Amino acid sequence: MVLATLHLIALSPGKTIPHFLRALNSQSIKPLVTAKVVRWIIKPEKLSTHLTKQGWDLLVIVPSSTPIPATFLGEDWAYRHWSSSAGVPSRLFNNFHDTNRGLLHPSPGDVPELTGSLHNPRKATSTQGLELNDELLSWSKAFKLGQTGAVSMLNLLSFNPSKEAHDSYKTYGKAFAETIGSRRGGNAKLVGRIVPDQKTADEDKYGWDEFALAHYPSIRHFVDMLASEDYQKVNHESRLPALRDTCILCTTELDPEVGGDTPAAPGIMRETEGDKAKL
Template sequence: MPLTTLHLLALAPNATISRFLRALSSRGITPLVASKPIKWIIKPSHLSVSTLLDTPWDLLLILPTSTPLPEIYTGRDWVQAHWSITAGVPKALVEGFEAKNQRLLAPREGDVLALTGALGQPRIAPSAQGLELSDELLAWSRDFKLGQRGAVSMLNLLAFNEGQDMHDSYARYGSAFATSIGKRRGGLAKLVGRVVAGQGSGGEDTAGWEEVALAHYPSIRHFVDMLASEDYQEVNHRERLPALRDTCILCTTELDAELGTDKAKL
């Protein structure tokens, strides 16, 4: 399986996202994914808690491990904090990824599925930590202008309870997501991989995460439509939640590889 490294970066005060991406482009580096972190939907409870949550991340990059970030662009002039993790991703997902991803981010007429109506009578939970819809998450989603019509990409980190049966349980959840409960909301796990430790990337995580996944949704409304539904929550509670020792989900919006302008971070 090809190795890909996921980087979370907090940029230096005078750096900007567009300058950083243009600097990479000048070195012939084109990320598989360049995305802006927006909100933790689920926060980690045991692994990498302070590392992930105490830093206001500016940029998520996913690069082939064979294309490391140049040291000059990970120094203090550019980056204040750096966290990374490497995973083996099936070759079929990586091949032709740019074209497939562009079709997802710029869909043609008829590509985007209608909402299922679950938000008409949403299933509400006290917290989103179980990947359920809370009042806070629903209110935030309604105010999230960037994601009302545009796609969102949800970064998932996963660690499993002991036993092969836990991996099997999550695999059943993944199958249901791909064929029914996620698919009918336009959900797609576009990059999925098992963590491969000891790759020596900057800020490499050693906390014990086992898998990473980047899931696409046509809009934030499609994501909360899924969380609000009985069919999703039935599988979530039966297969996903019992399997996980820890997990977190970061909502991001993907960027053009070369941005025109943006404002310096204050």
């Protein structure tokens, strides 16, 4: 396992994402992930509920061995800041940059077509159960970058305290990796168990168990999954019963070396004529 630190950053007035990324680059900081925060998909209901009261600009994940200098996390740069550390499996960490580059810059044949679930989507009144509702569907249609570019969903997870809950989530994770997620290009590209008391600045104290950063080729692939019967069957049977609390934050990854709002993923997507008509 390799320790990594997650940071959510709300930039101080007068500071911009390009400023911040150029400053990090000048210090030879090489994040695993640098992403622009887009919106909440699921809000926390029991843990770290204060996170929803602040508009966040950036998600930055770095190896804990090369931390972000404290000066970039103080009020001169960061109006608000949150951090948490997690142990990431070495098999994911060691090859992450190459794996992530392939996901963000796929060959045309690597991106699956939409499955057609949006022709007659399954919808709910809220997204809190990781289901599609009218608001999320309308937003997804208007999200220009996400129509053709990748999105990365930051998941924080707290499990019910039982072996059955963990086994249930493992069943969900296996189905996501092998069928319900992978057929839409979903990939849990970074996962890790939260390691508390690392004494990082503004460290979370609320008791999350794990995090996952899930990749989707576009926002349309993500909502295609949420709208489907096959996903919701596993979601309701295995994911929801396992969780004490969770939250999901949608982000789009940036190229830190460019030093601006340049997406790291231009995206390649194929769609059927029916999908074009629907969306």
